[in-house]
Structure formats: structure tokens, C-alpha cells
Amino acid sequence: MVKMVTLDRITKTYDKGKIPAVTDVSFSVGKGELFGLIGPDGAGKSTIFRILTTLLLPDQGTATVAGLDTLKDFRKIRGCVGYMPGRFSLYQDLTVWENLNFFAALFGTTVAENYDLIRDIYQQIEPFKTRRAGKLSGGMKQKLALCCALVHKPEVLFLDEPTTGVDAVSRKEFWDMLKRLKEQGITILVSTPYMDEADLCERIALIQDGKILSIDTPQNIVNSYPGELYAVKGAALHKILQDTRHYPGTLSCYAFGEYLHVAFKPGQGTGPARTGQSDRAGVQDPSGSGGLSGGSPEGLKKYLEDQGHTEVEIKKITPGIEDNFIRLMGNTRPDTAEGLDTATPTVRPAPQKPGV
Secondary structure, three states: OOEEEEEEEEEEEEOOOOEEEEEEEEEEEEOOOEEEEEOOOOOOHHHHHHHHOOOOOOOEEEEEEOOEEOOOOHHHHHHHEEEEOOOOOOOOOOEHHHHHHHHHHHOOOOOOOOHHHHHHHHHHHHHHOOOEHHHOOHHHHHHHHHHHHHOOOOOEEEEEOOOOOOOHHHHHHHHHHHHHHHHOOOEEEEEEOEHHHHHHOOEEEEEEOOEEEEEEOHHHHHHOOOOOEEEEEOOOHHHHHHHHHHOOOEEEEEEEOOEEEEEEOOOOOOOOOOOOOEOOOOOEOOOOOOOOOOOOHHHHHHHHHHOOOOOOEEEEEOOOHHHHHHHHHOOOOHHHHOOOEOOOOOOOOOOOOOOO
């Protein structure tokens, strides 16, 4: 497969090296691929996109776009890529039609010349073509920005958090448009903090604190989760969260919507350990409330009921990309993953999932 984008050990810092933004990042994107860069705010997604679109210089490493070096061939790269930044950056005092014609002229082309590429998108905003861009809704602004990024028929399209702040219907429409663009052979890189959008990409890179945690297909990342995961629910969820963390067999526990997601320490045996007695796995249960050597749903349920909890429900679930992200971060406390868009009350909630 022809590689349209490559990064080789890219490192970027701010404030004279005091603030690391991206550290030793390497990956490649094939021609015609829909590739997602997934991570919370401040993970380094925008920095990577700005380096690839020649708006920032890396401190170390090399990068290429469409076979062109981002340092030596930056002028050529700017002519063959489309870039839609996270913030709406079009001229808000120009109309929809004026913005579109302006950006076409910048690249030495016309709207008519490449109209087939933007037709499906433009037809949705055409009724508002005389309206100033600043007066458009969030979804309409994103569609106009996408038209302007495509009007010169780029080989590679960079979309930095294109669906942030738009409604669920507009999000679904936007991803449907990306699928159609991919069918026309355009290589698409999209960044997002929404984990539910990862499933809509062919491959994804999970990024946190400027470092790549994993690169694979969404399904392979889901399948890579080791062991089993359980959802726990009860009458007093916050108190259950605290008590589950103190259960000796708990490996990880974090809030996820109306449930807790819990993984147990591996071990042997299913019988309860006595107070102060270590079992074969070396886990000591100081509470005497039924802690198990490796932890188990039965043992946890008994432990929680002994703590006075009622309506305790524990069921086995299939781990999602969010669960793998938290696991890869090496965290067993949700506060260390704050900012990650899961459907949990401890982080910024993800919008309703668009249809696939």
C-alpha cells in the first residue's frame, strides 16, 4: 500500500522545551485510508496535524505527506492537502458562496471545476448561500468548512475534531460524507475526543500525553483486552464505587454511565479468604467480607452486600475502546483519565453515538 502520510519519531515541545506536546510519535497512513487519531483534549492531536500541514516545525523527527517532506517541500504540501482546524476559521463576514469562491481562487481553481467533489455537501447548505458564515449553525459551519477544504481536490484531508460541538444528527451526516469522500480515493485523517467515533474509522491511533498508546483497527483493539470485564450497578453507585475499590480482588474500577466497569485480579480458587489470611495468589483480605484470591463477581457481590449495599447487579460485558484506552493508560482510578470522552459522569460526556 502506498503511504500517503508518515511520521518518524516526531517530537515537539513548547515554551523552549519545557512543555512536551508530542513525544517520539511514529505511524503511517495508506492511500485512501480513513484513519482516526483518538484521544482527550491536550493529548497532542492538533500538534500532529499542524506539523503534517506544515504550520509547525517539529523539534525532532521527520514527516512526509503525499511523498513530500514537510520541511523541504512545504509549499507543495500546502497545495495538495485540505485542512479543517478545530476552530471555525472561515471569514465570518463573508457569505457561504463568497467563502467558497475565495478559497477556490486561493488554490487557482473554481467551484465549478471541482463541484462534483463537494456537490453532496454543498447542496445541504446551498439554501443559505447568501447568509454570512458567522450566522450559520454549528453543523452548517462544519459543512461549509469541509467544502472549502475540498474545493481544490486535495490528495489528503486533515480534519481536526470536526464534530465537536455539533448535534448528533449533524455528526452522523458528517461521517456519512467522509465515507463517500473515501470512496473517491481521498486519504482522510480525522482527530476526535469521542471514543464512539473510533468505530467509524478503518484504523485508529490512541494517543495520550503526546504518546501513542496503540495503533490498530478498532476491532483488534477491542479484542486485545486481556481478561474479563464486568458492569456493576446498585442503589448507591458512588458508595459502591468507593467500596469496590477497596475490595481486595479489584484490579481496576471506574465509573461508566450508570454502571461501574470492574476488572478483577487474576488468581486461583473461588472460596472466600478468612480475615487476615493470605490466599494462594498472595492477596490478603483484611475485611473478612468474602474477598477472593483473584477477585470474582460472586465474591464482589457478597462483599458489597456485607457492606450494606442493596440491589447489587453484576454482569459480564464486552470491553469497548474506552476500556482499552483506560487500561493502556495504566490507570486504575477514573480521576487519572479525566478529560477522556466516555459516557461517564467523571469525564466530559460523549454525545449520542451516530449510526454506523
